[in-house]
Amino acid sequence: MSLPTSMKAIAINGAGGPEVLTPTDMPIPVVKAGEVLIKVVAAGVNRPDILQRQGNYPAPKGHSELPGLEVSGTVAALGDGATRFALGDPVMALVPGGGYAEYVAVSELSCIAKPDAISFVEAAAIPETFFTVWHNVFERGHLKSGEKFLVHGGTGGIGVTAIQLAKAFGATVFTTVGSEEKCEAARALGANIAINYRTHDFAEVIKSETAGKGVNVILDVVGGDYIEKNIRSLSDDGRLVNIAFQNGSKATVDFMRVMLKRLTLTGSTLRIRSPEVKGEIARAIAEKVVPLIVSGKIKIPLDGTYPMARAADAHTRMESSAHIGKIVLIVA
Missing domain, CATH: 3.40.50.720 (NAD(P)-binding Rossmann-like Domain)
Known part of the structure; x- marks a missing residue:
């Protein structure tokens, strides 16, 4: 699979209000051993994203400083030793940052296979919460x-x-x-x-x-x-x-x-926990929770979706506390 050298993303241009969320072009992430590169279709918006934008919740050392803690998409590349997924597989993932972008790299342990019965928008609203x-x-x-x-x-x-x-x-x-x-x-x-x-x-x-x-x-x-x-x-x-x-x-x-x-x-806070800890949680959710979502017993209520370029509007909506359910950015 041929990959581009750059991608569109939303960067935080200095701590502040939603207006500091800035569309930008940047290199796609380097995939490390045990990681997968996800071509992002959708990304969930969460309160920690707002705290990070305000300067109150920095990304863990060594991880992307872009906002975004959950995504859905397809596997675009595999790091050394990554064997759980194949190229093109649809997945949803908890990421330590970098979700507001066309591509994000994450440990394969933090990924869950996306069932056909769950849309990419719904899948992007699952991992973090x-x-x-x-x-x-x-x-x-x-x-x-x-x-x-x-x-x-x-x-x-x-x-x-x-x-x-x-x-x-x-x-x-x-x-x-x-x-x-x-x-x-x-x-x-x-x-x-x-x-x-x-x-x-x-x-x-x-x-x-x-x-x-x-x-x-x-x-x-x-x-x-x-x-x-x-x-x-x-x-x-x-x-x-x-x-x-x-x-x-x-x-x-x-x-x-x-x-x-x-x-x-x-x-607790999950963002700084190891891939192994997140992997154990991912396995429990895949086994005990995903079947309930597929069957319709548990629903994914969506307040609304926004194009990634309008991430600032999505943050404004969340900060109003008027939303009911999840807010999702459409990336592709």
Whole structure:
């Protein structure tokens, strides 16, 4: 397969607002041992992309400084020792950066074969949120069938994924959102209780709905004053998993509750983890989650798509928090 020497991409021209996302031409990535080069069809847009653009979430050392953490496309080249895929295979991949481009190189371990039943646009909206939710809710939070689960931000990318996965694996699902329209959307995805945080205190609602017992697992992207409320909302032996801090990472907490209720507080970020760790998550998703997507039991809600050249508009939409579901860039 003949490859071009250059590609179109979206670079970050200095930290700032969406306007710093700049279309540019640059060399295609060099494929290292164990990697595949993906000819990108579509790329997902996520909150970490916004943080990176603002200068608050730099790319890991040695990786692309372009934004973009998830892509779909076809395998265009193989690095030494890469044997899991053949040239032309359709794949979706979690990448440590570089997704806003016509080509991206990534460890073959971070790739999942794209089934025919899933479009390239849908596939581009899967890796970042599904890897994150699976690892944090099921592997770190140990959510089990029959337990009660709360996810904040139920209509964002993480939220729509977490609601559906938790429901599919037998949990009772609570979520917080910012409008009655979003409450309806969250319930349509499977949430048992959708709480409008603008009109209700989620901790009080959970206390009432659980007869004071609380929920077993909480997935939080908000932080700030939610941290203390989360601890109050957990049941005995409950687990709190933080994966982002939109309202800040500092809080005043009474740790007596942590001790008395035997709580577990944890969290993680996937971007800096090794290809081997990501590979283990990829295998779990391919085995346990992709069949649910193919069957239609789990859906990929899309808020909208944008041509890659309009990445700034996609970021503006995400920052408005008006979106329901995933935002995807069309690259090819």
